[in-house]
Amino acid sequence: MKTLHQYHRPLGSTGLTVSPLGLGTVKVGRNQGVKYPSGFELPDDQQVRELLALSRDLGINLLDTAPAYGISEQRLGPLLAGQRQEWVLCSKVGEEFENGESWFDFSALHTRHSVHRSLQRLHTDYLDLVLVHSNGDDLQVLTEEVYPALQQLKQEGLIRAFGFSGKTVAGGLQALEKGDCAMVTWNLREQAERPVLDFALSHNKGILVKKALASGHICLEGEDPVRAGFELVFSHAAVGSAIIGTINPTHLTQNVITVANILEQSALNI
Template identity: 30%
Template sequence: MSARTLGRSGVSVTSLGFGGAAVAGLFEDVGEEAAAAAVDAAWEAGIRYFDTAPHYGLGVSERRMGAALRSRPRDSFTLSTKVGRVLDPHDGGGDDRANGFAIAATHRRRWDFSADGVRRSLEDSLTRLGLDRVDLVLLHDPDDHEEQAFKEAYPALEELRAQGVVRAIGVGMNQARMLTRFVTDTDIDAVLCAGRYTLLEQGALDSLLPAAARTGKSVIIGGVFNSGLLANPAPDATYDYATAPDALVRRALRIRDVTEAHGVPLRAAALRFPFGHPAVGSVLLGARSAKQVRDAVEQFHRFLPDTVWEGLRAQDLLTAGVPVPRRSET
């Protein structure tokens, strides 16, 4: 699987990365063995970029990811985690389904974008991972903490990078506006943009992607299926982790009709679409089982004729200014 470098950091990521939310019980329970098998399948498929976060299952993702990767040579893979939510022990019982994870509520999340919070979060993550370092650290969802993220959290990350504690720094969010500000106003290496650059919507093309290309920074794309809508468009499909609006379901169904008319499954087109833009470094694959991983990798490697994109343009499902990938670009 091909690889690209994040900005000027020297940190390499494979075209497909493995996102660690699903194996932490996102929406439904995932056992330890199934989680380990999913990571193993990603490795066998040539994926060498793995992303996790304390938020994912209250640390479950980090513990499972670390356990699955620990036996591999540390220099053979790239690992990212996130800061901004500190986990405090909680013994009140209950589960974490209100936050989307089918796991016991052993901890509580606490927002903290202070410099001390960044350092503590990273130290805690390394403990859960059981590894000596991560390669990329991302500020996680600072939507409601913008000024503290810029004035306190970002300088702390910059210091950690200067000290060699991490090799690359960035921000991960479900929006493009603040990511664009980070790209233009700071010296980050990469951003993770979830759900805003997909076959269904291309809001990140307005400012974020051009800014990243102009400044030599990389964009990692998450949520390429828009929370499931582009994986299986149906009335009960999810979009942004909630029930998809009818209008979006209809649009997704139209996109599927076009791709399938050209012999291409919707999932294959959705996985490959972001690579039309030169600023995109990797697409994160969220999977909860080895079977899902193998299927997604198979879809990613399918041959996609240019007529797929031409057909979408003809139906006004992609505008003329949206770049599309060629086979050599993935």
């Protein structure tokens, strides 16, 4: 079976090496207030354990989680015991999710609290990457204390790199000027953030893609929408990894095979 082991690549100048697909874990910890086309039950521990093992076998080394993903971090911590060196762990700060509602805090105090809590939940003494979970008012968020707090945490060795998961071009560009990485929306429906990808490429900054398949909503007449979606994602050289939020082992395997085929073909065409 094709895997992604041979296609790992640097994430900008962070020093991190990531697989072209990352496993998003919102569905491990939260099924309220999510934007997927249909509802789902949270997987049990054995199902998550098997999904993590399958991901590793398929060459995926990037795990994306967040406090806003319900109990995702708390569940992953024990399940990753003995595997810390196998994974690039990405979490977030800024957004909290409680009692079915999101709220935001971008203060230095909360940022430090959030990172220390994530370290505790994930049973680790450092996070590879921490992104700011923007509320959509990107430029305002970047005037708050969150970025300087993350810079300090990086200097202390608690995080290796930091960046921004936003919703605007202006926010993405400013975030990359001061940080290491941006997570952007980049898919067949939404390509407005291309200038952020272009900036990242020219300045050796990291790019992670969210909603690569439009959260499962993409449907193209007469085409393979998954392949077409991934072809677009990896057509831009700035892309380090696309985060896929699935708990379905078959979907995960099919996505990996599709991306491996695209990258193999791309290598042949060089």
